[in-house]
Amino acid sequence: MKRFITKELYKNDKKTYFTTTLLKWDKETNQRKMPWKGEKDPYKIWLSEIILQQTRVEQGWAYYEKFLKTFPTVQKLSKAKDEKVFKMWEGLGYYSRCKNLLTTARTITNKYKGNFPTKYEEIVGLKGVGPYTAAAIASFAYNLPYAVLDGNVMRVLSRYFGINIAVDTSEGKKRFQEIANDCMAADKAGLYNQSIMDFGATVCKPLQPICQECPLQKNCVAFNNDTISQLPYKEKKISKKERWFYFLVIDFNNKVYVRKRIEKDVWQNLFEYVSIEISSPEDVTSFLKSSLYKRVMGKQKGELIVISRWYKQQLSHQTIHGRFLTIKVKNPILSLTDFLLLNKRSVKKIPFPRLINSWHEDGNKDNVLF
């Protein structure tokens, strides 16, 4: 695809029109409601931004309120037990972000004596806070002139100015950051950032943007050149990996074996039952004959109680499929040295990945009997 950004397209009056129209749209038309909108408390802004990295606004809203109710200040969050916070995070995914949330809360409490840093450089230095979140905090809380840049913002800019530099390359991100900085109303940084975020989410949407009601339409290059579907331009295609797991829910004396996943892989820091990864979705009969299964069970036969259907969880770069086998054993399993044996009440208190929770939520209702 040929690049079609030119100096002529990206000229000053076009920028001015973009910025003033966006602010006018925000004042007169924008009705997007969010509990943290207009918020000046950097702790609340930070919390909302970290939660929103994970999820849609509708879902994130409930998490935000729950977190704020339990941890009304950064100090309270910093003193919380890891497991309690992980449990509350359950359903949001990307647990490394939850871990960073705790690390940052503790850094603010210890290094900054409980006061959220006020300089952009300090904010962006906090664990788990990237340039986007730092710009949002700096501009919303302190009105500092830092422009936010994410997929929404790049989409709006690429379409309006007709820029087809690839948004998924470092060169593209750098160029879009320059344009975003250029377009920002420096004296209304918070308002401007909020406007472009809302505009990207509600008007210039990824699919079916509402061009007929768009106040930028007359100057929008993509609209006028009929290139909306080609923008923003991406160079790389994401290939998704498929993975299959059997989860053995091994019941010994009404307790089950669980362990914390510590490997640098999906679901780090979350708990799981005995998991065995297989290369393809093999049926239960073949799986029970496999050396992988026998290696876990040793000499024990075990009584197979229930077989679940296949469950699926979509992650950003992989699709995980999981099937649960509930097995009763009469003796402890010797191979499971790094596992805990927990009763049901304790199991309910620990955080699991969404895929395992989907099976918990089904309450074994739809499991397929062997």
Ligand code: SF4
């Ligand atoms: S006219 Fe359409 S494509 Fe252009 S900025 Fe507006 S909503 Fe986006």
